[in-house]
Amino acid sequence: MKRDGAEKKDKHIERQPLSFLSLVKDYRFNSVLFRSFFLILIVLFCAFFAILFLVISRMDRITDEQVRSVSQSSLSQAADHMDSIIQEAATIAVKLSLDDDIVDFLLADMEDTSENYPETFRAKKKLEDYASIFSYIDSIYVYSRKNDYVVTDTEGRTVQLFQDRNWYDNITERIYEPARMMSRMKYGYYPYLISYIQPVRLTQMQYLGGIIVNIDVDQISEYTSATGDEIFLTVDDRDNVIFSSVEPYRMKKRTELSVLDEYDADGASSQMIEGDGRKLIVSTVDSDVFNWKYIAIVPTAKYQTYRNGLGTFAVRLSVLIVIVSVVSAILIALYSYSPIRHILSLVKDPEQYNPDTSAGFKKDETQVIISNIVHNFYSNHELQEDLSQYLEITNKAQVTALQAQISPHFLYNTLESIRWQAIALSKGDNDVSRTILKLSQLLRISLDNDRSIISLKEEMYNAEIYVEILQLRYKDKLLVEWNIPQQLYNCQIVKVSLQPIIENSVSHGIKPKRVQGVVKISAWTEDRMAFVEVADDGVGMDEEACRRLNEDMSNPYAMREDHIGVRNVNQRLKLLLGEASGIRIFSIKGKGTRVILHFPLTTVSEDAGSQQFDRREHQI
Structure with missing residues (x-):
């Protein structure tokens, strides 16, 4: 050669070797080396800093989301605590309104206003028991409208002699309203209280008085988790500030708070606003129990440490990008220039x-x-040798293809010869000859490569041939029921998809039972998808085995020709009918297994499907 x-x-x-110094001397900055270096450096700078910008922007958004999430989570916890406290106060008020001693006090006709009057004494004793349950309860009042008298856990007086009575107008002027909350100051100056007012009626129109449970605002502030510059507010449906963790915002309207001028009450649950010259995160949570909302106001400066760390990271990453870009540009420029240097050495x-x-x-x-x-000069001869090799390979491939065409016919003819010998030996048709006939038909169907997708009617016919072989073997131990609507006969399905499933049901489900088993094949459509189910009442499988098998069904596969089973059918469904196709398996240990094939609902023309089906029946 x-x-x-x-x-x-x-x-x-x-x-x-060609010296770089000589190139620099000859071309200076017009050298391809220098131009390549600067071009590569600019490209790397643009790419790296674009990535840096995207990373920093994404991290900034993530930081902002985390800050909002932390604020929202902290507010939700505080809201749960507040709801629980108010619910406990409401529960106490309701229990007292139903208590016999309290009702006796409200109904009593007291001839004098002495604290030692029996009904007054029993009511006071009852209040002492309830007031000591929770540390945040400042006091509990019971107001008798009939006697214009107030009894507490510590004393009993007429309203005129009772020092703390700025709740009085609320309870007497709104007697037909339900239970409510109000924010007020005890004795008109301190401490701040949240009063839960529970009206008490004997009937709808007979108003007896009310229960006032006073909650100490300072005592419950520790449950709000508000620290430093954080502010926690509770605002009712009338925009009254019922509770505030800071004193200046107490007993005001929400609209009166300058810090919330930019706050949109109908906006998102977490907002970034400007208030009092600062950037603030305002988070809101609706109460799960009462008709009000909780508001947390947190300065963004609280989370400045996160942002400072992000800035430091950006600076360090920028320095690293510059160093990596310069070094990479030098190495790439030198490497890419090397071929030019070789050619120049030859030209010079x-x-x-x-x-x-x-x-x-x-x-x-x-x-x-x-x-x-x-x-x-030598290429022509080499091409001639290569062409001769290609021709030799082509000839071998043609011979192999011709042999492959002969092999199926040999198998068909051999099976047919065996069938006729069985008929001759038994002097008539028998189970062996019928089994060989069905096997020959199945072999012809499996090796027919003209079409991979056929009508459901054709696939039913193919599967019934296999079922007949099984019934020749198992006789009355196997019962197969078909329930496929005629309107689905022209639905497209992958060829040889039902036979492997039926085989699997018999081999792994019915056969181990050693008693008669039933295999049911049914079909239906839903949302432009076709479903074919093969169900058996066999031994089934445990939940873990079923889960692993379904996981296998969801994994991508390549086409295989050496095995046709459940996985192979699933694979061919996905490859030939799309990723929306596949198999799902449902099984209960000891009760049976359901295998459902699902694929897009498409149909073949009725004429074409009938012609193909008739042709196949004629060939078989």
Whole structure:
């Protein structure tokens, strides 16, 4: 072969080193090396800083989301605590309103206003028991409208002599309203209280008085988790500030708070606003129990540490990007310039071509350019040798294809010969001959590569052939029921998809039972999808085995020709009918298994499907 001569010619080229300093001297900044370096450096800078910008922007959004999430979570916890406290106060008020001693006090006709009056004494004793339950309860009042008298856990007086009575107008002027809350100051100056007012009626129109449970605001502030500059508010449906963790905002309207001027009450549950010259995060949570909402106001400065860390990270990453970009640009420029240097060395000194020395060039574009001249003279002969090899391979492939065409016919003819011998030996048709006939039909169907997708009617016919073989073997131990609507007969399905499923049901479900089993095949449509179910009443499988098998069904597969089973059918459904197709398996240990094939609902033309079906029946 002359290839050896071509390889010998490769050794004709000798490379002389070319100094970079001489290139710089000759071309200066017009050198391809320098231009490549700066171009690569600019590209790397743009790419890296674009990535840096995206990363920083994303991290900034993540930080903002985390800050909002932390604020919202803290507010939700505080809201739960507040709801629980108010519910406990409401529960106490309701229980007292139903207590016999309290009702006796409200109904009593007291001839004097002495604290030692029996009904007064019993009511006071009852209040003492309830007032000591929770530390945040400042006091509990019971107001008798009939006697215009107030009894507490510590005393009993007429309203005129009772010092703390700024709740009185609320309870007497709104007697027909339900239970409610009000924010007020005890004795008109301190402490701040939240009073839960529970009216007491004997009938709808007979008003007896009310229960007032006073909650100490300072005592419950510790449940709000508000620290430093954080503010926690409770606002009712009339925009009254019922509770505030800071004193200046107590007993006001929400609309009167300058810090919430930019707050949108109908907006998102977490907002970023400007208030009192600061950036604030305002989070809101609706009460799960009462008709009010909780508001948390947190300065963004509280989370400045996160943002400072993000800025430090950005600076460090920028420095690293500059260093990596410069080093990478130098290395890439030098590497990409190397072939040009090799060619220039040959152009500058053509006499370096020496047929008796090795070229020393790397196998790259430079070698292609130089070796092309050396190899040109020998290329025709090499092409002729390659063409001869290709022709030889083609001839072998043709012979193999012809043999492959003969093999199926040989198998069909052999099975048919065995069938007729069985008929001859038994002097008539028998189970063996019928089994061989069905097997021959199945073999012809499986090896028919004309179509991969057929109508459901054809697939039913193919599966029934296999069922007949099984029933020849199992006889009355196997019962197969078909329940497929006729309107689905022209639905497209992958060929040889039901037989493997039925085989699996019999082998792994019915056979281990050792008693008669039933396999039911049914079909239906839903949301432009077709479903075919093969269900058996066999031994089934445990939950873990079923889960693993369904996981296998969801994994991507390549087409396989050496095995047709449940996984293979699932794989072919996905490849031929789309990723929306596949198999789902449901099984209960000891009760049976359901295998459901699902695929897009498409149909073949009725004429084409009938012609193909009739042709296949005729061939078989």
